[in-house]
Amino acid sequence: MSASEQVIQLEKTDPKFVEEIIEYGSKIFGREHMETITACFQCGTCSGSCPSGRRTAYRTRLVMRKALLGLKDEVLSSEELWYCTTCYTCYERCPRGVRTTDIIRVIRNIAAKSGRMKEQHKRVARLLIRFGHAVPITDEFKEIRKALGLSELPPTVHSYPEALDEVRKLIKIMKFDQMVGYQESG
Ligand code: SF4
Ligand code: SF4
Structure with a gap:
């Protein structure tokens, strides 16, 4: 990817996306649960544990990262978002207590509401x-x-x-x- 493409991507970011995820999920799981997304330090334990990621291009860590960067359209329209089987392995193993699976479920809800359910x-x-x-x-x-x-x-x-x-x-x-x-x- 060229530097100019990266600039375009940054311009497309939505800084309110993380807050939107937290707010949406708070109604279901509570705010504290959802705010754990901000504790992600990109260790990759989730991706390394993910049975879906072993067979597909799906990377849990990337979903968290892109969400935190505000890459809303990219996250919501990604095919891989729907590859999570909700097995909760990453949820159990995350050293930072990020409620990964529930966060993914909330992101899917937002995607579905905007007509992007697979x-x-x-x-x-x-x-x-x-x-x-x-x-x-x-x-x-x-x-x-x-x-x-x-x-x-x-x-x-x-x-x-x-x-x-x-x-x-x-x-x-x-x-x-x-x-x-x-x-x-x-
Ligand atoms: S295991 Fe937790 S802290 Fe590590 S990348 Fe995944 S969500 Fe982030
Ligand atoms: S809950 Fe989803 S993202 Fe997490 S390990 Fe299982 S399939 Fe992968």
Whole structure:
């Protein structure tokens, strides 16, 4: 990257982006939890621990760095942002107590609100609305459950359709169905 390109990048930074992340996440996790992002000292333990990063170009440390630098558009539109599996390994290992996984989840929320949720995630979300599970049970797993002496269906919304109605009501109130393009008949 040339020096002039770096200047252009700096000009595109949004110094309020970190505060936006902290503010947004504070409603869910509390301000203290979110403010841990400012303690990141770029050691890379998170990236080194990340199972997704072993197979993809995703680097947790870079997400933190770019967020702190205010590279809002770059962070929100990055394909890699959606590669985190939310396994919480980095969260457990960060020597500075940065609540990495929750911070990534909040950044994703901001990205989704601005219409940048990846289609693959929308597809999973539609399964959640339709079945109450991101991974609904299959006939194969029903058989396995029976062979293990369990009920055919787990004691979740699969067994309690009225609970699924409640989940759907909440989703509609939040307009999450619209965000992920869910259609009753689709
Ligand atoms: S492990 Fe923690 S301090 Fe180290 S780079 Fe990742 S978030 Fe920053
Ligand atoms: S929570 Fe996400 S970023 Fe952290 S180690 Fe797991 S996959 Fe990687």
